[in-house]
Amino acid sequence: MTLIIDRDNPKKLYVQLLEILKDKIEDGEWAVDTQIPTEDELCKTYEISKATVRQAVASLVRNGYLLKQQGRGTFVCKRVIPEGLSMLTSFRELMLEAKVVFSTKVLAQTVLMPTDDLDIKLDIPEDTHVIYLKRLRVVEDEPILLQESYLPYHICPQLLQDDLEENSLLEILEDKYQIKITKVQEFIEIAPVTDNEGDLLGLQPGTAALLLEQRFFAGTREIMYTRSLKRPERFRFSIERERKT
Amino acid sequence: MPDQEKQIREIMVDVFEFPHVPYWFSLRQVSGILTKSIRGGKCLRPAAALVFDEKYNLLGHLDLQDILQAVGNAAFTGEKVRQDVFSASDTETTRALSELSERPASSLLHQSRLFADPEDLVSKAAELMLRNSLPILPVLENQKKLVGIVRSTEIFEYLSAAFFRA
Numbered sequence: 001m002t003l004i005i006d007r008d009n010p011k012k013l014y015v016q017l018l019e020i021l022k023d024k025i026e027d028g029e030w031a032v033d034t035q036i037p038t039e040d041e042l043c044k045t046y047e048i049s050k051a052t053v054r055q056a057v058a059s060l061v062r063n064g065y066l067l068k069q070q071g072r073g074t075f076v077c078k079r080v081i082p083e084g085l086s087m088l089t090s091f092r093e094l095m096l097e098a099k100v101v102f103s104t105k106v107l108a109q110t111v112l113m114p115t116d117d118l119d120i121k122l123d124i125p126e127d128t129h130v131i132y133l134k135r136l137r138v139v140e141d142e143p144i145l146l147q148e149s150y151l152p153y154h155i156c157p158q159l160l161q162d163d164l165e166e167n168s169l170l171e172i173l174e175d176k177y178q179i180k181i182t183k184v185q186e187f188i189e190i191a192p193v194t195d196n197e198g199d200l201l202g203l204q205p206g207t208a209a210l211l212l213e214q215r216f217f218a219g220t221r222e223i224m225y226t227r228s229l230k231r232p233e234r235f236r237f238s239i240e241r242e243r244k245t
Numbered sequence: 246m247p248d249q250e251k252q253i254r255e256i257m258v259d260v261f262e263f264p265h266v267p268y269w270f271s272l273r274q275v276s277g278i279l280t281k282s283i284r285g286g287k288c289l290r291p292a293a294a295l296v297f298d299e300k301y302n303l304l305g306h307l308d309l310q311d312i313l314q315a316v317g318n319a320a321f322t323g324e325k326v327r328q329d330v331f332s333a334s335d336t337e338t339t340r341a342l343s344e345l346s347e348r349p350a351s352s353l354l355h356q357s358r359l360f361a362d363p364e365d366l367v368s369k370a371a372e373l374m375l376r377n378s379l380p381i382l383p384v385l386e387n388q389k390k391l392v393g394i395v396r397s398t399e400i401f402e403y404l405s406a407a408f409f410r411a
Contacts, residue, residue: 109301
């Protein structure tokens with residue numbers, strides 16, 4: 001763990017400070033809601049300029065580690081999971097990357113028939129049997145994500161026996177069933193949670209949550225439709241746009 | 246009885262010939278599924294849905310007759326024969342039907358308590374089904390995995406052959 005700024009280190013000073021502060025948060029030395037030292041104190045402790053401190057703190061704010069409160073100071077916040085749009089990354093990968101303690105509880109792993117417009121969303125005949133998975137994702141003992149996934153049964157019937165608490169669904173599809181997801185279509189909106197969803201997510205019924213609907217494709221074939229309800233304060237989506245020159 | 250009696254695995258139908266529903270589906274959803282199944286021409290007799298729990302354990306089945314009976318109980322109350330029970334203006338009936346439609350499948354299902362093994366002889370399934378008035382009998386492999394369904398249709402076909410020979 002880096003504890004001091006090393007001026008002989010080729011890494012930029014603000015990156016070194018950022019790593020020091022990030023370690024303090026991830027190791028729990030600075031708990032959630034802890035006010036971090038002021039800019040002046042950090043300058044003095046690490047013998048660096050205010051500009052360097054500001055750059056490091058701004059980066060931690062952007063990445064969901066710190067929260068600046070006007071007139072009060074900068075505080076350690078509950079981890080926000082930074083998520084890019086259309087990234088083919090599993091929840092497990094995201095959590096491991098963010099070094100967050102997490103678990104998955106499988107609430108349902110069964111078979112049903114499509115109702116309402118599920119057959120349209122999955123692009124299947126309405127009499128097709130569908131595997132239904134309902135998983136609750138818990139981070140730092142707090143439920144943050146409720147995920148319901150639907151896959152045509154005939155694509156991977158053995159999925160009913162797979163351990164989805166310890167393994168990533170996307171990895172199982174890819175490694176065990178050789179189904180390579182090549183495209184994800186995503187829709188994001190704000191949606192109120194139902195009584196049952198609120199119970200599971202620890203939210204009052206009717207509270208607004210982030211609803212992410214995803215359609216997963218392997219080539220032109222649709223493989224899976226997923227509906228994810230996320231606690232809004234624990235996720236932040238990022239979109240990167242590039243101008244073609 | 247035929248000379249060489251068949252095993253259940255030879256006459257059972259695949260479980261995926263029947264619609265699957267979880268116990269929390271509303272009767273409205275189950276009715277929709279059965280209607281699609283009938284209209285699509287793929288529906289087996291009896292027109293029934295198999296009801297499962299969260300871990301894909303079979304809990305029982307729900308057939309058209311169960312839903313019809315429940316609708317009848319909700320709509321045809323009192324002694325007088327009424328003409329307008331399904332009209333939107335009949336608020337009492339409309340309310341009763343609306344409440345019924347939101348009840349879960351578990352509220353009407355026939356619990357599966359009797360099962361057959363694929364290696365059992367057809368006569369065993371026939372006896373179980375006739376003694377207990379079962380329209381369908383689930384078939385479990387190793388007392389665990391649901392592999393098929395025996396219907397009264399198969400039992401009738403099988404036994405009628407012996408009946409006519411007698």
